[in-house]
Structures are given as structure tokens and as C-alpha cells.
Amino acid sequence: MHGPLTDRIAEMKETVRRLARTMPVTDMHTHLYPAEFGELLLWGVDELLTYHYLISESFRWSEVPYDDFWSLTKREQANWIWRKLFMDHSPISEATSGLITIFNRMGLNTASRDLDEYRAAWADRTVEQQLDDVMRIAKVNEIVMTNDPFDPQERKVWLSGGGKTDSRFYAALRIDSLLNDWPRAVSELQGLGYQVVEAWTEETKDEVRRFLTEWIVRMDALYVAVSLPGDFGYPLDDHRSRMIDEAIVPVCRAHALPFALMIGVRRQVNPLLRLAGDMSMRADATAVEALCRRYPDQKFLVTMLARENQHELAVLARKFRNVMVFGCWWFLHIESMVEEMTRFRLELLGTATIPQHSDCRVLEQLIYKWEHSRTIIGDVLADRYERLYREGWQVTEAEIQRDLEDLFSRNFWTFIGRK
Numbered sequence: 001m002h003g004p005l006t007d008r009i010a011e012m013k014e015t016v017r018r019l020a021r022t023m024p025v026t027d028m029h030t031h032l033y034p035a036e037f038g039e040l041l042l043w044g045v046d047e048l049l050t051y052h053y054l055i056s057e058s059f060r061w062s063e064v065p066y067d068d069f070w071s072l073t074k075r076e077q078a079n080w081i082w083r084k085l086f087m088d089h090s091p092i093s094e095a096t097s098g099l100i101t102i103f104n105r106m107g108l109n110t111a112s113r114d115l116d117e118y119r120a121a122w123a124d125r126t127v128e129q130q131l132d133d134v135m136r137i138a139k140v141n142e143i144v145m146t147n148d149p150f151d152p153q154e155r156k157v158w159l160s161g162g163g164k165t166d167s168r169f170y171a172a173l174r175i176d177s178l179l180n181d182w183p184r185a186v187s188e189l190q191g192l193g194y195q196v197v198e199a200w201t202e203e204t205k206d207e208v209r210r211f212l213t214e215w216i217v218r219m220d221a222l223y224v225a226v227s228l229p230g231d232f233g234y235p236l237d238d239h240r241s242r243m244i245d246e247a248i249v250p251v252c253r254a255h256a257l258p259f260a261l262m263i264g265v266r267r268q269v270n271p272l273l274r275l276a277g278d279m280s281m282r283a284d285a286t287a288v289e290a291l292c293r294r295y296p297d298q299k300f301l302v303t304m305l306a307r308e309n310q311h312e313l314a315v316l317a318r319k320f321r322n323v324m325v326f327g328c329w330w331f332l333h334i335e336s337m338v339e340e341m342t343r344f345r346l347e348l349l350g351t352a353t354i355p356q357h358s359d360c361r362v363l364e365q366l367i368y369k370w371e372h373s374r375t376i377i378g379d380v381l382a383d384r385y386e387r388l389y390r391e392g393w394q395v396t397e398a399e400i401q402r403d404l405e406d407l408f409s410r411n412f413w414t415f416i417g418r419k
């Protein structure tokens, strides 16, 4: 705390960097599962290579019919992607370079470029070991899943009383089809024994509320979540507004659960790409504004997919304390966007935000997604402190620690009212 200003700033930056690299993280939105969910937890080289972000990148280098690719085995698909994105071209994109970071942090020789050698490194590992090792390397202590009761594989685990044996994992009830594909939801709900019909009858409302309540309790869900297209509007005289007003919000309120809105996705703009075929879409933030005004006691975790929406979303959070902005979602989870968004979020909101979630679909991705983000978040925070130092205000290590804890975990737990 003494000595010339430049030394003190350098020392502060070093402390921020060290703590940002090592601070335990709560990853509040992923597509990962504990081992008891079996095949739903994706891990290993072939899953990493066939990540849908890499599938869409690899098609840019090929004219083969999409179906030829889909008819390959997973291992063959992985070989093909490896060749296209890592051998024939340099892996400089976020998703490809991330894989190199993973190999490096796992102690593999990235210079060898030998895919079989990498596969061999996974061959004698159990999923339990890998979960422990990856979470230790990434310093991720808590992982929130994405849990869809309409997924038969997943439902089986919950209905047999499972889903809660690994205390590092938490559930989030995902309800996309209730809002985005009501006919499908009706037939799923009917299949599960709920007395619903497509018309929005009193009985249907009651039964949807019963469904939500039963699954919230069964999963001990931390929040209820949905992804929505950019043209989501509220309030409207439509199914979504009725579902929100008469089923989702009442149930969330009864259980004091936040409702997570992930807005701005246009599903399946290229269906031939399957899971990789979704696009981003600019959204209308006034829908969120109207929800927050109407339900001041309902908490909303909100992320948006279009870069164009980010600034107004951060401003919106200044107006409504029941909004918590979270993460740099999907196509925004690239270093340049994480830096830009983190900068103006900290400038507009201070540390009252959740700067990142990983959205990992494959276990080992926790390693690169968090490492890249930790570095950026630490650097941006250090720049904000530097400004204070130049005005004579200094921060202690304990204060840096407090601020990073807020960003990496406490803001989430406090907002949802769990810690």
C-alpha cells in the first residue's frame, strides 16, 4: 500500500489477476450433468470435437451434403472436424482454440497434433475422476444444469428419485416448449397424466401449475428458465403472456423462485445443421421492462443473445432491482464480446451483475470457457480499480476478494435467495 503509485497499481493488478484466476465459481447455466445421469453428461475428445459450435465452423470448409456428415459415426465426425478445423486450417476461433487450451491444461502435448494420442489420454479415465479433475482445474465448485422434464432420458432419473446425489450440481427447470411449442407441450403433459387441452381452460391452467410445482419440488430447482425468440413481446393477447401471467409467475412467486429469460434466439434457421442451426436475433427489451414493472416482487435472471441488446439490458437493470443480468451467451461467449460487455456492465452496474456462465455442453469445456472469461473479467475489474488509485482511493486484498466473490458466485446465490 506504500511506494510510488505505479508500483501500487502494478501490485494491485497482480493481486486481481491471481484472485480472478483462482476464485471458485458458481456456473449458473450449463448443459452438464452429474455422473448419475449417464450418457446425458458428455465428456471426452470425440464429444469435444463434435460440439455444435465446431460443427457449424467445419461446414464452412466443405461442400459435402449435410446428411453425409450426419450418417458418420461420432468418431468419424470427430476425425472429419479435426482435419477441417485443426489440420487444414489453424484453430484460431474461440471454440477451436478453446480445445487446444483444454489439451494443454490436461497436460497433453499440443505440439504433437496426434488425435489418437489425445484419445488415449481419456481411455483409462472414469467419468467420476474426470468430473473431479475438470472441476478442480476450472475451479468451478457449483454447476447449475438445464433440466427438461420432457426429455425421457432425464425424466427417468428424476422419477426414480435420483438427480440429487452429487451435491456440486443444482437443477434449473427448463420449460421452453410450454412457451414456444404449446401443441407439443400439451401432448407431453397429457402423456405424463396432466389433464390439459390446447385451449387455455381453467383446468389446463391448474394442471400446468401442478406440473410446474411438482417438478420444481422434485428437482429442488433453483430457478425456472426459458429461451425465447427476439420477437417475444409482453404483454400481448397471446399464449405466452397468458402462460407467464397465469401459470409461471404465480408458481415462481409461490416458491420464491426467479424466472430466467434467455431472449433473442431464432431456432433452426438452417435445420440441416440440426443443433448447430440456431441463429441470434435482436429483441425488444421493453417486454422485460413490462414484466419487471408488473411484477416488482418477482426476480428475473436475464440474458440476451444479440450484441445490439446488451447496453439497454444493462441500463434496464439500473431501473429494476428485480433484474439480474447474467452471462455472455452463446455467440457472445467470445473474448472480444466478453471484454466489451464486461466493461460496460461494470461501468453501468458496478459489481452488481453476473458477468459469465459457461453454457458448457461437454464437461472439459469448463476449463477453457472459465479460464478465458476469468482473465478478461479480472483485467476489466483491475482497470476500474486503477481509475480509483489515480484518485487516491485504494482497495485492500479483502475488498478485491469480496468483489470477485460477488461476481463469480455470491451475486447469483443472493439474488435467488439461497445463501
Ligand code: RAT
Pocket: 031, 146, 227, 330, 359, 361
Ligand atoms: O449455447 C448453446 O449450446 C445453445 O445451443 C443453447 O443451449 C442455449 O445456450 C440454450 O440454453 O438454449
Ligand code: ZN
Pocket: 029, 030, 031, 146, 359
Ligand atoms: Zn444454454
